[in-house]
Amino acid sequence: MIIIGEKINGTRKMVAKAIQDRDTAFIRQLAEEQAKAGSTYIDINAGTPPAREPGDLVWLLENVQAACDLPVCLDSANPEALKACLEIADKTPLINSVSGEKTRIDGVLPLALKYRTNLILLALDDAQGIPETSDGRMDIIQRLVDLALDGGLTQDQLLIDPLVTAISTGTENAVIAFETIRKIKVAFPMVHITSGLSNISFGMPLRKIINRTFLAMCISAGMDSAIADPCDKDLTGTLLAAEMLMGKDRYCMNFNKAYRSGRIGA
Amino acid sequence: MKDTQLLTQAIVDMEEDKALAMTRQLLESKTNAMDVFTAYQDAMAEVGRRFEKGIYFIPELVMSGDMMKTAMEIIKPYLDESGAGTVEKKTGRILIATVEGDIHDIGKNIISTLMTLNGFEVRDLGVDVPIDRIISEAKAFNAQIIGLSGLLTLAFDPMKNVVERLEQEGSRDSVKVIIGGGQMDDQICRYVGADAFVTDAVAGISLCKSWISGSI
Numbered sequence: 001m002i003i004i005g006e007k008i009n010g011t012r013k014m015v016a017k018a019i020q021d022r023d024t025a026f027i028r029q030l031a032e033e034q035a036k037a038g039s040t041y042i043d044i045n046a047g048t049p050p051a052r053e054p055g056d057l058v059w060l061l062e063n064v065q066a067a068c069d070l071p072v073c074l075d076s077a078n079p080e081a082l083k084a085c086l087e088i089a090d091k092t093p094l095i096n097s098v099s100g101e102k103t104r105i106d107g108v109l110p111l112a113l114k115y116r117t118n119l120i121l122l123a124l125d126d127a128q129g130i131p132e133t134s135d136g137r138m139d140i141i142q143r144l145v146d147l148a149l150d151g152g153l154t155q156d157q158l159l160i161d162p163l164v165t166a167i168s169t170g171t172e173n174a175v176i177a178f179e180t181i182r183k184i185k186v187a188f189p190m191v192h193i194t195s196g197l198s199n200i201s202f203g204m205p206l207r208k209i210i211n212r213t214f215l216a217m218c219i220s221a222g223m224d225s226a227i228a229d230p231c232d233k234d235l236t237g238t239l240l241a242a243e244m245l246m247g248k249d250r251y252c253m254n255f256n257k258a259y260r261s262g263r264i265g266a
Numbered sequence: 267m268k269d270t271q272l273l274t275q276a277i278v279d280m281e282e283d284k285a286l287a288m289t290r291q292l293l294e295s296k297t298n299a300m301d302v303f304t305a306y307q308d309a310m311a312e313v314g315r316r317f318e319k320g321i322y323f324i325p326e327l328v329m330s331g332d333m334m335k336t337a338m339e340i341i342k343p344y345l346d347e348s349g350a351g352t353v354e355k356k357t358g359r360i361l362i363a364t365v366e367g368d369i370h371d372i373g374k375n376i377i378s379t380l381m382t383l384n385g386f387e388v389r390d391l392g393v394d395v396p397i398d399r400i401i402s403e404a405k406a407f408n409a410q411i412i413g414l415s416g417l418l419t420l421a422f423d424p425m426k427n428v429v430e431r432l433e434q435e436g437s438r439d440s441v442k443v444i445i446g447g448g449q450m451d452d453q454i455c456r457y458v459g460a461d462a463f464v465t466d467a468v469a470g471i472s473l474c475k476s477w478i479s480g481s482i
Contacts, residue, residue, distance in 0.1 A: 049457060078420075169328060203324025
């Protein structure tokens with residue numbers, strides 16, 4: 001399971017303040033605790049205006065690299081910010097993300113190809129936004145995977161985000177995501193499938209229960225990555241249990257070791 | 267309790283079948299169509315209040331909105347008949363859009379729904395809306411308020427451009443600009459040149475109402 005630790009995000013108030021104040025200790029602590037909790041990548045999102053973003057994102061990257069050995073997930077659509085980070089990243093990053101939008105294809109995709117990074121692909125484009133059917137999403141995904149493979153990336157370097165819309169505004173919205181995940185698995189057996197988990201529960205009470213249940217159901221449909229908070233023990237417990245129940249955890253060792261080390265459980 | 271109050275109660279309780287049956291029954295038994303319509307408006311206001319208090323959530327807003335839409339189709343012919351074409355004066359005119367480069371629509375849709383429930387005349391242009399279209403639609407609609415929504419940092423510059431275009435065309439003073447989104451703050455508001463920023467729908471509505479009652 002590829003876990004993208006989501007906590008260093010400038011749209012969160014505490015993180016925005018830390019970026020503003022250049023609070024090195026705060027950012028390093030977030031990187032360290034997510035590494036310890038089992039992250040594969042540490043997501044960094046500066047969330048600042050375009051002019052300031054390159055400097056802020058580089059600062060975040062330097063601090064994550066100082067705090068742990070994990071690669072980062074560069075969460076930005078700003079080519080300047082991405083380029084500045086790609087030049088100094090000491091491990092192959094994951095770029096979040098390229099969609100069917102022209103600005104992303106023109107501005108972000110060439111950087112992923114040039115630096116041979118791993119890459120998240122989003123099932124949306126300029127013409128349709130997020131398509132309401134799994135077939136509509138597959139059309140965009142097919143196009144984007146073709147562009148990435150033609151540019152020299154391998155299926156294994158790609159993480160596809162089927163995109164999740166709120167269940168509160170559409171009763172079928174989770175089912176559309178499950179269908180899309182299954183279709184991606186059939187069309188591209190070697191790509192990874194990732195998703196954020198909190199969109200599904202927007203506008204609902206007891207969001208964490210919905211998020212966890214949704215995660216388990218996505219994993220059973222074939223998802224093998226998540227953009228999540230790995231320090232959330234309930235969530236990580238659900239994640240490891242679902243992988244185990246899908247037959248992907250030999251002798252149940254990931255689950256049991258996580259239990260013994262205190263990463264999951266009370 | 268009066269029959270129309272029972273209708274309001276049924277809508278607020280999300281009893282869809284019951285509410286629609288009562289609506290038909292009231293209209294057929296010659297209850298004034300305007301009173302039936304008012305029962306729905308009262309219910310919407312109560313649903314909005316419960317949403318603000320955290321008792322109701324987005325599905326209740328969506329469902330009551332759909333009930334109201336269905337009911338309007340039933341009520342309309344009766345309204346025309348009674349000649350009561352004037353369905354309560356609207357509070358104000360607001361144009362809402364997620365700016366170009368951004369496709370986040372959850373917050374925008376909530377504010378659209380709540381503005382409508384609060385009596386505003388709302389023109390919702392959708393997501394990823396080009397600046398030209400925002401400017402021309404605002405003019406055509408004679409908007410008193412322009413609400414710009416966005417979650418991404420990429421949204422800040424298009425918002426700024428909307429304000430600049432209004433200035434260039436000399437219409438900046440005749441319209442209020444409010445920006446909304448999870449990460450809006452005072453600094454971004456100044457950068458954009460908006461009149462105000464909000465991070466939640468309820469604050470946005472009370473602010474817009476105060477603008478309209480102070481007559482902009």
